[in-house]
Amino acid sequence: MSEDFLRIAHVSKRFGGVTAVDDADLAIARGEFFSLLGPSGCGKTTLLRMIAGFEYPSAGDIFVEGARITDLPPNQRPSNMVFQSYAIFPHLNVFDNIAYGLRKAKLKRAELRKRVEDALAMIKLDGFGARRADQLSGGQRQRVALARALVQRPKVLLLDEPLGALDKRLREAMQIELRQLQKSVGITFVFVTHDQEEALALSDRVAVMSGGRILQIASPRELYEAPNCREVADFIGEINFFDGVVRARDGERATLDAGAAGTMTVAAPDAAGTKLLLALRPEKISLSAAGGRVAGTVAAAAYLGERSHYNIRIAGRDAPVSVAAQNTAAQAGHKVGEAVHLDWSDDAVLILRS
């Protein structure tokens, strides 16, 4: 039951000849923080707008708690939205912005005032009721938009890149606030973003979208550690790809020949001769002067504070191998031109079938 709190059943949206969303099929649980992640134009905002009721699906249906809402206009849906531009009404003050939807509900004056003031307290803007929209900072406008939606007590809160317009420091602070808020109100959040770090930091689960299709739906850890295709692996974080061929089998395990990257033994069911795409995250590779699997030279080095980033050129491979090393010691890392050895554990290798 709770698995199917918000169900998007084979929903597609076409604009003329362009397919913006292609057969999206997913279920979101009650109280879940669910993100739609993808580059601009991947269809994530169109999917969100279909849940809100601003776009009508070309095919498929949307259900909330088992009730079909596909044909309901936006004003009758159990969802509220935080817009990318925040859409704070410029002709109303903060109090009237937050009270906008409550006036419709014909609450008693005292009840209305209390609900708005509680909402202002929740977003830590007590006493800001009389301010006009143009007297607020970006972060304050974002919080007013959030309060205006939450005061409606929606079953689902839809957020369209709500942190996109904020600067980095404020964005990180708001991420933490947003996550705490979601836990305390217990409302299901559907969050659209193109920022993969943001999606990983905030979400219970993430749907990665590209070209209108949903590529993978998984927890942040699973997306990063076990992407199901090349596109997801490439989009989430940084990664090195290798081509490999199965040479021999030994029960559950297969021995692979990965060309310049050498041979490795991994758990894979594929028969000898099968071609596989292998992937390795930069931080899973260790560098040392002494020895390892593969020898190479440092082509580029960047010091990033808590870690350093290297591009290592190895024989028999055009693209340099990307390596990330934690700067645990204060001494200098490897220099450009230095000879180094790369090493990694066989278990760190991801196998992608494409």
Added chain:
Amino acid sequence: MRRSRIGLSLYAVAYLAFLYVPVLFLPLFSFNNSVFIAFPLNGFTTQWYGQMLADSAMLHALRNSLEVGAITAAVSTLLGLLAAKALTRYRVPGGGAVLAFTSLPLFIPDIVLGISLLILLNLAGVPLSLVTVIAGHCLICIPFAITVLMSRLDGFDKSLEEASLDLGENGWMTFWRVTFPLALPGIISSLLLTFIVSFDEFLIAYFLAGSEATLPIYIWGQLRFPYKLPAVLALGALILVASAILVVIAEWVRNHGIKDGKRAVVGA
């Protein structure tokens, strides 16, 4: 450098003088104690204002013009608002062509428009009256209304209207609670603009008014009688004062009215 600045200043002063000095002759001669519009001035009088107030035909024409102008302004602004809303908010099939066609009356000479409308009304057997003048004026005023209102509606974030729907209001209440207050400065501009276009329009009114006369038609008729001219000047002076007040009000609304919804989306 300095020389060219003086040159430009002289040009600016001459330009403003060319624009406004002729207009100032109106109030000046309306108080001049002579039937002839010529210098030197003879002396101060208010008799022409008295004559104007006694001229019932002129007052009738003024009333006609005010009526035609007010109804034209209301009708063309209302229709313009509906068209502007449709063109800026919905995917209208052939929206560009619709806009081009509604703007066409701006580019057709009024004399051609006046004659064609006269022929059409004759063929249809519609008697000429102030109603036909209003219809003709709406035809030329609607493009102005659409242009003014489209730029206003384009000027604010359309997610404001979506936010209202999202917060539970229906389309009609969203219009009254969000679109209308935000578009109000544009609506007032449109009302003033279309009123003025209608108020001093001559050609179409001349063809379509029948036995009635609007003020421009009446004044045109009076030019044959020199002794009536000073009263026309007195009326002109009053209209000038009224227009100046209207312009001040319009500017005040523009500056002190509702602030733009588009401004400062990101204000840290």
